Amino acid sequence: MFPLGTPLVPGSLLPLQIFEPRYQQMMSDVLEAIDPEFGVVLIERGHEVGGGDIRSMAGTVARIVETQVAADGRRMVLALGIRRLRVHEWLPDAPYPIALVNDWPDKSLVEIDSAEASRLFDKVIEVSSLFEKLGGPPLRVADIELSTDASFASFQLVALAPIGPADRQRLLVCEDAARRLELLESALSDVEAACRFRLQGE
Helix, strand or coil, X not given: CEEECCCCCCCXXXXXXXXXXXXXXXXXXXXXXXXXXXXXXXXXXXXXXXXXXXXXXXXXXXXXXXXXXXXXXXXXXXXXXXXXXXXXXXXXXXXXXXXXXXXXXXXXXXXXXXXXXXXXXXXXXXXXXXXXXXXCCCCCCCCCCCCCCHHHHHHHHHHHCCCCHHHHHHHHCCCCHHHHHXXXXXXXXXXXXXXXXXXXXX
């Protein structure tokens, strides 16, 4: 398990620079597996380095898609969030964080109208462009195609949205895709209002 100060959702890329010996060991162990996967959870309180943190009981399975070792020994890892997990029990960190987990699919496999998903995608792009004007990172959408799976598509939209970590974690733990998109639209409206207010004052 890899606790972080920001949440990861399925469909989101996670670049990591691994320098702590325990996580260097973890990545070596993960890369020996047929499926090089590890869990990512949000640190709810505490710090990423040194232990003693309080970790979320919900997170995401990340799969390593690229890795290389830098000249100074750091391991550079690019992972992709692929599915949600629920932690049942944290085990002793020996030598790195380990937990008993299960996959956590959405409670109900609701259908989402493709037009509705496209509308929210457009909303994400619109709000992201406002956020970029205030110094936020640009959203690169040229190669993005929403999944036909409603659950994964909802997570893709969450991953792309210019929202904070608290909102992202709240959307991660939603029970189904329909509710997730409803809350995402509300969060986007809040960000849009804040951006327009700041831009009006500049």
